[in-house]
Amino acid sequence: MKKDICILAIETSCDETAAAVVRNGREICSNIIFSQIDLHKLYGGVVPEIASRKHIEKINQVIEEALKQAGTALDELDAIAVTYGPGLVGALLVGVAEAKAIAYAKDLPLIGVHHIEGHISANYIEHPELEPPFLCLVVSGGHTHLVYVRDYGKYDILGRTRDDAAGEAYDKVARAIGLGYPGGPKIDRIAKEGNPEAISFPRAHIEDSPYDFSFSGVKSAVLNYINGCQMKGESFLPADIAASFQKAVVDVLVEHSMWAVEEYKTCKFAIAGGVASNSALRESMKKACEERQTTFYYPSPVFCTDNAAMIGAAAYYEYLAGTRHGWDLNAVPNLKLGER
Helix, strand or coil, X not given: CCCCCEEEEEECCCCEEEEEEEECCCEEEEEEEEECHHHHHCCCCCCHHHHHHHHHHHHHHXXXXXXXXXXXXXXXXXXXXEEEECCCHHHHHHHHHHHHHHHHHHCCCEEEEEHHHXXXXXXXXXXXXXXXXXXXXXXXXXXXXXXXXXXXXXXXXXXXXXXXXXXXXXXXXXXXCCXXXXXXXXXXXXXXXXXXXXXXXXXCCCCCCCCCECCHHHHHHHHHHHHHHHHHCCCCCXXXXXXXXXXXXXXXXXXXXXXXXXXXXXCEEEEECHHHHCHHHHHHHHHHHHXXXXXXXXXCHHHHCCCCHHHHHHHHHHHHCCCCECCCCCCXXXXXXXXX
């Protein structure tokens, strides 16, 4: 009889301190997240030093709660997994040090996981039928990647942002129209009250790299529009700006993704990352996939934002592939997908 593989996963790449116990890559026994959003709201964004200190304060409590909720003990685990990049170096170091300490003390295998691989793997949690190959769009505050998932742990990056990530542009536009941090959910909410056709913002296309993205132009266009209104003494509707900006971003994300679906002739397409919980993106992507007879996969919002369950899901397949890290595992803030 095949033995179940139980992994404790730790995620501290940005401003969520998270731990989860995951069985066989798809069964979530526990998923505990301590969010620092309320703290960083005071500063209009994540302050790395504060994030690191908060991780140190909370990580033991979060792990203890994850083990308690899962009804398991460290001695019953098969491996320890941790995000080791990309992310904020100080925040990553807290999780990596904790994972190494537990793995050493309990003589357990240590598995370092790429953060983006975790986001992609979040789709496995609620879609047991999903298996590679498939296409995945990863959209978050730090990343915008269009990825072809050839197999578990094997990825081809078809396109990436040349400048701002989609989520980063959302945060900057939200700040400009007075919505504050975090920008993504607030723009998504207020955009429902606005007219997406009110203002024509640009859609960037990179001629020699059709799958690449660029969002600094649309962000700058929004800021210029607001400045122009203020200089002329004209009023503007934040809801119209939010709706028009969001439509410009979503149009590009969907268009590039569907080009890839058609070229790679895939019948499976997934989204992942914080922006994957955006209602306009989900609706547009779902419609585009239906038109192409392509099955559309997306995680629940709790698995879109940073969490440890997705790291545990990714770690399971790394475990099966024989991936093991030594005590020299370190935080790699600019880790590229596919690197070891």
